[in-house]
Amino acid sequence: MKEISELNLPDDIHYAEDHEWARWEDETIKIGIDDYAQDQLGDIVFVDLPQPGSRFEKGEEFGTVESVKAVSELYIPLSGEIVAINKDLEDSPELVNHDPYEDGWMIEIKPDDPREYEQLMDKRTYLEMLKGLE
């Protein structure tokens, strides 16, 4: 596993305690898993995402990722409606490993309450949480 100091954690996104990230894109929010999560899971071979139009409450399971012989649940960091999913992950799930914040994004949502974004952790707070896990 990467050392915490080696993790790529952008400043312009927010983080959830289950290692998902969220980023504002005008009216919507894109969501994926962060460098810590992709590194911990290893080579991802399958990503299972919900249908656009479905709705989830903050903290609910919205999908799964499968690495070799291991399925990991994904939790939505804000309540909202799925407006788009990253279809490229169907054929190229490895994008989550190679580029977790850009080409490896997972879902795009219209948040119910934009203030939930502010309740997520910024990079500094998230780093402190990661150090506490050790």
Next chain:
Amino acid sequence: MISAFARHACLPDKRRFRNRQGTTLRESWFFIDLPRTPYGEALKLQRRLVDARRTARLARDIVLLTEHDPVFTLGRHSAAEGYCTGKSPAMREGIPVVAVERGGNITYHGPGQLVVYPIVALHARRLDVRTYVSLLEETMIRTALHWNIPAERNNVNPGVWIGARKLGSVGIALRRGIAFHGFALNVSCTPEPFNWISPCGLKGIAMTSIAQEARAPVTVDEARIVVHHHLADIFSVELCPADMPAIAGMGTF
């Protein structure tokens, strides 16, 4: 008797301790040796323990060892066609098929197979998933070696193998950083039900067992003792018995 390899004092919950001589003592895991248990009951217990571990009502990792009544289980992304051969003999035999949240494809569990479910907070142990899966495989490999069986990993297909014969399978799930499900080691089970499916989605492979490879009778209870020993060694933990009332007393249920 079963925990003969693990009869050491059980430690409090912190990670590392030093005794007066300055020797580092090991972290401890609970274990529960369950008798033969229906798959669904063991699954419910696992899910409750995962929840308890996540919320810290259960302060240590824990491992369940059991055998199941005959059952086919499907991994999260299993195609149902893995469960094949036209006449649907599984249904003929009345063997249930259960879809579960683990990774991997279809497999069979039944009497004579030792099933091991470690419930482990991977983040706290700084374990990545690939390493964790390989440690579970290592536990099976060393257990087989106890009977002089040279099992090994296969670069393409997880699990442990003797040539093209599969001895044990791995499949795990991760829920909020807690790993559950685990591995299944064929000890003395009949290979026949595996022929009714394509185990783990593989075609043209044979399943084998420790008894078959050792050409000697080996029981699941003997294998439990050996697995205990190697689990403790490979994960550097002491295994401390947790009977069900003790777990219930922790407010888990």
